[in-house]
Amino acid sequence: MVRLRDVSLCLGNADQVSPVRFHLPSFEVEAGEAIALTGPSGCGKSTLLNLVAGLRRADEGQVIVAGVDLATLSPAQLDRHRGAHCGMVFQTFHLLAPFTALENVSIGLRFGARQRARIRTRATDVLQRVGLGDRLHARPDQLSVGERQRVAIARAVAGGAPILIADEPTGSLDPRTGREIFALLREIAAEQDRTLLMVTHDLALAEELPRRFDCSDLIRSTHVDAKTEAQVS
């Protein structure tokens, strides 16, 4: 489902004295697999998710998602591919403040789904599935943080995207709510055989997923690399 080979990209401004470079020799996730991405802050976990979602393009190497090499897609095709194949859940929920829970999910369907008919019915069904059947018309500021993250999960899965990308989905929640959200994510991913890529700092949660990928060495300073190479030679 997701395959990255010899992927590298320069992070920050390439003109600066010590630009940092993301490098990933190989990364593969099969369809229906759930994987935790762990590592310290700034190690490249989110960059890896962004590469998979097509929010960043690699300078070198191959990023293949759902059988498509993302490098071959135009910017518009990349946006549409993301909408169709990747459902994203963020640490700070990223709900649209002026819109109700139902509308937040519907907007996700509008851009992501190929078929625009029955959007409202589908959005309602998914919100009921995440336990928010009675909060359809509440705006984000009228929802608890746990409910907001449920709306975000509903939005991510409503379009039927086969890959669920969650960037620290429990990071802004208290431990109990965080565990509920984690359980919901796993359930929903498992129900429809979705691939789940979840960044987390919570090692206990990471241990509960079948596979864990340590991102600790993905980002290096090119200045340090050059110095090290000179010493070796």
Added chain:
Amino acid sequence: MSFLSMALRYLRFRWLVTMLTVAGIMLGSALVCTVLALRHESERALSRDAGLFDLVVGGKGSPLQLVLSSVYHLDSPTGNLPYLEYERLQRDPRVLWAAPIGLGDNYEGFRIVGSEPHFFDLPDRDGNPFFQLSRGDLFEDRFEVVLGSHVATATGLDIGETFFGTHGLVQVPGSEVHRDFPYRVSGVLAPTGTAQDRAIFGSLASVWEIHESEDRLHSAIQGMAQLGDRQEREATAILIRLKTPGLRLWIADEIRTRSDGIAAIPINEILRFQRGIVGPVQRALLVVAAAVAVVACLTVLTTLHQAAERRRRDIAIFRSLGAVRWEVAALVFTEGLLLTGVGITLGLLLGHGGLALAAGPIRDETGLVLHAWRMPGSEVIALGTMMLCGAIASLFPAISCYRRTPIADLHLAD
């Protein structure tokens, strides 16, 4: 959800900024509408009234004053001229229609215009009778009068009712009321849409009678010899329609040469008045209106730019959900068009609504009949230009959103 409903929701969410921006555009477009519509309507109304007569002959003085006093029933007359001059013009084969008028009294501020019964034979430019009776008859006896349509409405006078004229051309407290000479209403004219709707028409003989009686009284009080019947009657002005308007200058020159009076061509005087006095004021107002409109368009630009900056995270969320660049740009652009469109529509209603409210008092004060809801071509062009400016102003933040990459903005906090 459509772009329109999403854009509307964002505008409603930022309701205060939206209202202030719309208010700015509304005021700008209202000002533009008012100035342009007022200019067009006043020009049209003034020309319509002025076009009724080819020449106005009166005593020495300002030609504009002569036109304003005899055609628009505004301002003071320039002075009298012998009635013989009217008789001479009446016999002139180049004259289609001529009528003397005598002014001097008013009723509740409406001028009593003394003339001859054939005054109402005045044809319009198509040859049809200009005056039509709405009810009653034309005056026959000396103290019978026919009311202009607005006079009948404003005073409530009707057929058979009587009233007393007051000395002077405007209503001033303490003015002398001619209680010995009651006027009786014989008829009411149909509306003409001109200043004639604000006049009361009676016979010239009754005007002479009232004022000769006054002269005799004044002479007696002052111990002077009582004046006999005047050998030479006078008229305040003579209104003339020629067989062809091309004769205006020729006859005006003849009158100036042979008499002490002046002959004014109403349409020329009014055009000169508009270009010399009204025009510069209107142009200045138009410049102010254009400046307000430009500021309003800049407000749209600022508002949308700030909204787009504040919504960087939302735009990034749309992109993360699969929206392509042009879709987020279209959303911002739609908001700009909505702001401008709603502002201009409200401005249009405010401008013309204000004009509709002012039309009554303007008609009462000046006799000019304004059609408040008529849109001149210049106004359509001005509002279209404003809409275009609003669209261009909306384009900048839309392009900015189009160019943004979502990755940095997705990490902005809620």
